[in-house]
Amino acid sequence: MTTADSPYRPTMSQRAAATTTMAALVFGAICVSTVPAAADFRLCNNTSSRVGIALGYKDAEGWTTEGWWNVSSRSCETLLRGTLVARYYYIYALDYDRGGEWSGQAFMCSRDKEFTIRGTENCLARGFDRTGFFEVDTGEQRSWTVQLTETNQQNPKGLPGLPAPGGLPGLPNAPGVSGVPSAPPPGNKQ
Numbered sequence: 001m002t003t004a005d006s007p008y009r010p011t012m013s014q015r016a017a018a019t020t021t022m023a024a025l026v027f028g029a030i031c032v033s034t035v036p037a038a039a040d041f042r043l044c045n046n047t048s049s050r051v052g053i054a055l056g057y058k059d060a061e062g063w064t065t066e067g068w069w070n071v072s073s074r075s076c077e078t079l080l081r082g083t084l085v086a087r088y089y090y091i092y093a094l095d096y097d098r099g100g101e102w103s104g105q106a107f108m109c110s111r112d113k114e115f116t117i118r119g120t121e122n123c124l125a126r127g128f129d130r131t132g133f134f135e136v137d138t139g140e141q142r143s144w145t146v147q148l149t150e151t152n153q154q155n156p157k158g159l160p161g162l163p164a165p166g167g168l169p170g171l172p173n174a175p176g177v178s179g180v181p182s183a184p185p186p187g188n189k190q
Contacts, residue, residue, distance in 0.1 A: 039083040039143040043069070044076040047150045049097035055079050056090035056108040056120070056133050063120045065108045065133075067092075076145070087140045090133035093148060102148060104134030 045051050054067030057080070071077045092110065093102040109123035110131040123130040138144040
């Protein structure tokens with residue numbers, strides 16, 4: 001029991017228990033802080049339309065194109081999970097609601113239905129479409145987010161928006177497309 005005149009002095013076993021508890025909390029905080037951040041390749045649709053996304057990339061097995069991710073207006077999706085394995089990725093996007101596309105001069109294979117296609121050669125002879133993708137240079141970052149924007153919007157890098165659908169295609173570092181290193185929470189492939 002303590003009185004106003006005598007300060008509380010914990011016993012040796014109480015001090016040992018408090019020290020053990022504090023050490024456990026510090027160790028837990030260190031463990032939590034060393035967990036690596038998520039590293040993914042994401043795309044954010046900052047337009048008022050739904051968009052369809054196809055992705056091309058080169059991994060240890062060669063070139064692959066995949067599609068389609070359906071990205072709702074003003075939302076983001078994770079296209080690839082984990083640390084990026086390449087510097088360059090390629091995207092083709094369709095505006096489902098107003099028509100138009102974001103495309104480029106890197107031709108790869110695609111098709112109208114969901115797909116995963118190995119290789120970029122002889123697309124037509126193999127029964128696929130030959131589609132122009134635009135290049136995304138991630139600068140060898142661990143994670144990256146691509147932003148698709150409309151004509152009247154400004155993206156985070158201050159670039160003007162993409163010409164109205166049906167207009168000029170979006171090209172690397174061109175209006176309507178920007179990218180930034182990131183590690184946001186993962187999305188879903190639909």
